[in-house]
Amino acid sequence: MLQQRSKDTKETIRLNALRLFAKSGYSAVSMRDIANAVGIQPGAIYNHFPSKQDILVDLMMTHMVDLLAAANNAMDGVEGTRNRLVAFARFHISYQLDFPDHVFIAYMELRSLEETGRQDVYVKRDEYEAILREVLEQGVKEGTFKVANAAVQTRALLAMMTGITVWFREDGELNRDQVIDCYVQAVLQSVGIQE
Amino acid sequence: MLQQRSKDTKETIRLNALRLFAKSGYSAVSMRDIANAVGIQPGAIYNHFPSKQDILVDLMMTHMVDLLAAANNAMDGVEGTRNRLVAFARFHISYQLDFPDHVFIAYMELRSLEETGRQDVYVKRDEYEAILREVLEQGVKEGTFKVANAAVQTRALLAMMTGITVWFREDGELNRDQVIDCYVQAVLQSVGIQE
DNA sequence: GCTTATTACGAATGGGCGTTCATTTATTGA
DNA sequence: TCAATAAATGAACGCCCATTCGTAATAAGC
Structure with missing residues (x-):
């Protein structure tokens, strides 16, 4: 058969x-x-x-490319640093919840990648981080955000938002939108914006 | 020999x-x-x-016990919710930076644990999370903090602070104290406190 | 100094690993 | 319709896995 x-x-x-x-x-x-x-x-x-390693590379690169495209699409045409920060946060969290497995292995299995594939993934990840970092830098320049160091804050916020997949369950106490609102508020307040 | x-x-x-x-x-x-x-x-x-699995259990449980003891020690006698939040944040980040390998495997290798050991680790982790959660709940009750949901915020902040080990290097652009200050400010602002 | 308990070696166990390959079968395109 | 291509089988490759065990060497207690 x-x-x-x-x-x-x-x-x-x-x-x-x-x-x-x-x-x-x-x-x-x-x-x-x-x-x-x-x-x-x-x-x-x-x-x-051709090999087990190639499956991993395929999965990770496909994910990074898709993620970047989706992020750029979500940010496209959004004006104002505050709005852009909210748009990015909502996009990022939603994407984590929609594709938890992709996100998880892209984060966790970097160490399982051989040198060639790893460099490619790093490039894409930096590109993704840059989207958020530029929003934060712009906000600091304008005086909209109060952030000591935009690069540090970028990584802090990404870690915070990415961590949601570790504990969130669709059938939990809070539904998806409620949790996203919590996180968005935390993100906004963390850059010094009060509602 | x-x-x-x-x-x-x-x-x-x-x-x-x-x-x-x-x-x-x-x-x-x-x-x-x-x-x-x-x-x-x-x-x-x-x-x-007795087995490879037992090495992992030994490492993880020892870590969790040490972490909890150190955290309780660091919080001991600190008064006021704001001070307690800062104390916890400083302790947590410092501990991550001091013992990155312990922290990393305790987080990552939960899935490699067989049922018995995993339950024990979960109990300890919940106990640890509870320290921060109680500070946040107290702050909300007093009106010191502005947080939508203390349990969600707890996990968000822990993820944020734990993520520091992924990128921080002792010989990087910012030294340890500068980075810790950035994170502490982000933590404080995220619960609605302006400096 | 001798006995006993520790702790190491080193070889062996059966089994699983990623990968290869000759072969067979199904699908495609002329 | 039929050759060519694509994609599967199933057995095999050599290697590494966690673990076991008989034996030897060391350390500890009397």
Whole structure:
């Protein structure tokens, strides 16, 4: 009994590898685990990816490219530093909640990447951080924000917002919008803006 | 050629396992890697720890117990919610910077723990979170802090402060105290306090 | 100094790892 | 319709895994 369409299989491999890597970590997941989840033999994966490492690189780079494009899209046309900060915060948190596995492995499995892939990911991550940093720098220049150091604040805020996936559950006490509002308020206040 | 003192060997195993787990992740590190770093044969580790899993449990529980004791000690006798918030923030950040490997594996390798050990760690972590949460709740009750939801804010602030280890380097542009001040200001402002 | 408990070595266990490959089967394009 | 291509099987490769164990060497207690 054989499978048929290559494109479907490749995407299924991606989906399952992502899920497994996010749950157990890259090195704890074997090609046999992935093949098992997909429903094929381990060797068949090599028809679609040259190696296990290439699956990880594919997942991380795809994620970073998508994330950047979505962020730029979300910020496009938003005027005013306060509005731009809120737009970025809402976008970032929503994206974390929509794609927790992507976000998690992009953060966690950097150390599992070999040198080549890692550099590419770093470049994209810096590009992403720069979006927020520029908003903060602009706000400081205008006097809208009160921030000691924009670069430090950028990393502090990203860590804060990214951490949401660790504990948030869709069926928890607070729903998604309520939690996002909490975070947005915290972000705004942290740069010295009172509601 | 044999080693001699058991107690030293056990501690050396702990140190090296911690460092290796933090760098590469629990499942990417083999008993051979650890033995190699210690300078003994793999089998000799089993004179000190019954299994690889037990090394991880030992490291994580020791860390959590130490962290809690140090936190309670740092907060002891500090009066006033604002002061207590600052004390906690300074303690937490300093501890991250002093013991980045401990902190990192306690956060990252929860998923590598089998059920028994994981529950024990969760209990300790909740206990730790409660210290900050109670400060925030007290501040809200008094009207000192402006926070939408103390539990959410607790996790947001912990994530923010814990994230410092990802990027901070002792030989970077800002020194430790300057960075801590940035974070403390961000923490204070995030709960609605202007300097 | 001798006995006993520790602690190390070093070889071996069975099993899982990433990857390769000859082969078979299904799909595609002329 | 039929050759060519794509994608699967299933067995095998050598290597590394966590762990075990018989044995030897060291340290501790009398």
